[in-house]
Amino acid sequence: MRLEPRLSNFLDGGRWLFAFVVLIGHETPLFNRFSGMMITPQSATNYIWWFVSHFQFAHFAVIGFFVISGFLVGGNALTAILQEKSFLKSYLINRVTRIYVVLIPALLVTFTFDTLGRALFRKSFYENKLFDGHFGLNLIPPNLLNLQEIYSPFYGTSAPLWSLACEFWSYIVFPLLLLPLHRGLSWRAKAAAFTAGVALFAALCAPQTLFAFYFLIWVMGAVARVATRPLIGNYKLALAILIVSVVVTRLTVRGPALEAVPQLQQFVDVLNAFLFANVIVALRFDRSPFQEGRAAEINRKLADFSYSLYAVHNPVVFLGAGAIRGFAGEEWMPHDCPGSLQILSFACLTGLAVAFAYGFSRLTEARTEDARRALRALVDRVTATHGQRMADKMAVRETVS
Structure with a gap:
């Protein structure tokens, strides 16, 4: 199903922007502790950096990824099933290649960069408790099976790949559960598919509820593909409401609020996912003129390596930050606020991570x-x-x- 140009441009922009926000969110703690934000005066750059690099924005970016993936992948599967099309063989081939053409090389990059970084910069970020027990080669097989953070820890510094596991298995479980709606199949095939889907879903949820929650978010995106009308028809108003909600979440869902109500995070995640899905539905039905220009071309090119950027940015930034800290000393990162040298180093490493991801994508994602x-x-x-x-x-x- 061909997407409307405005919607396609919006999704392309979302894909690369979300990947970049995740990069900034993961890289920032290696350069800036923000411990002095409320104590000493800061530059405008620091205040902006503090605001946009917060966990909540990176977390919403992941939620947005799941909605977009559900819309593009789950929506296609759902449409094919409802239209009684034969799709499963092509669908599985497309999904497996899409994931593994990047995942396998990304794990190789993680192994190479982490091994080099740990050998050269032992007293560095690799010693963080987050990575305790994550460098064993025995973790690579379950990570190749996309079981990271479901049945196995993630390997090395490739922490962002936890979401890939939930996404990959959503690809598999979703059509299995919905095949009974396909009128072109025998009842035995329907029963077998549904039983396999239920069993797989239960097995993936057995260790924890991580998969179940993100599967729900992914399904919201799939439903957006077949929704008959948006809740808020004006996409500009729908987008404005989403932005307000995400900003309010950034400012309020943290610290004491989360300690008092731990379920608050999941509630706002579902709310923001719904609002984002509504923007997509509103754009589906928008018929106002749209001229693809330079911005749309840039969005498309940046989106083309967003998956690669998401998959390999962590080992790149950890090696780079480890090298800077190794040569500049343990106290290179100040406790109150970063100076111009820290900000410049951060910007250079960000550019290096993006450039590396682009080169990596030419050999993999492309x-x-x-x-x-x-x-x-x-x-x-x-x-x-x-x-x-x-x-x-x-x-x-x-x-x-």
Whole structure:
């Protein structure tokens, strides 16, 4: 299903912006503790940095990723099922290649950079409690199976890949649960698919509720693809309400509020996911003229390597920050507020992470279609060979009888 140009541009912009916000959120604590924000006067740059780099914005970016993924991937699957189209083979090939063409090289990058960083800069950020027990090679197989933070810790400094596990298994569970709606299948096939979906969902939720929650967010995005009308039809008003909600969340859902009501975070996550999904639905139905210009082209190009940026930024920034701290000394990062040198170093490392992700994407993410063609050809060969063997067996049986 072809997307409206304005909606496509909005989703492209969201994809790269969310990846960049996550990068800033993960990189900032390595350069700025913000411990002096309320004690000593700060520059305007520091106040802006403090505001936009907060955990809540990075967290909303992940929520936004799930809504967009649900809309683009789950929405396509849902539409195909409702229209009784044959889609499962192509769907699975597309999803597997989309994930693994980046995941496998990303884990290799993590291994290489983390090994180098830990060898050269032992007294560095790698000693943080967050990474205790995360550098064992025994973690790579479960991470390759996308079980990180479900049945296994994430490997190395690749902490952001926890969300990839929830996303990948949402790809699998969602169509299995919905195949009973497909009128072109036999009742046995429907029962088998639904049973497998329920069993898989239960297995993924057994260790904790992480998968269940993010599966819900992902499904909200899928439903946005087939929703018959938005709750708020004016997309500009819908977007303004979303922005206000996210900013209010940034300022209020923290510290004492979360300690008093731990469930508050999940409540605002669902609310913001719903508001974001409503913006997408409003854009689906918007018919006002839209001229694709330079901005749309830039958004598309940046979105093309947003997955790569999300997947590899952590090992890059940890190695870079470790090198800076290793050469500049333990006290290089001030306790009150950063100076111009710290801000410049932060900006340079940010640019380096983006540049590395772009180069990485040219070798991985940009080759997704090639990987899909190769896997499709392999599946076709295996299927043809299996079919020929079955035909030969049937012919032998008929000859004997």
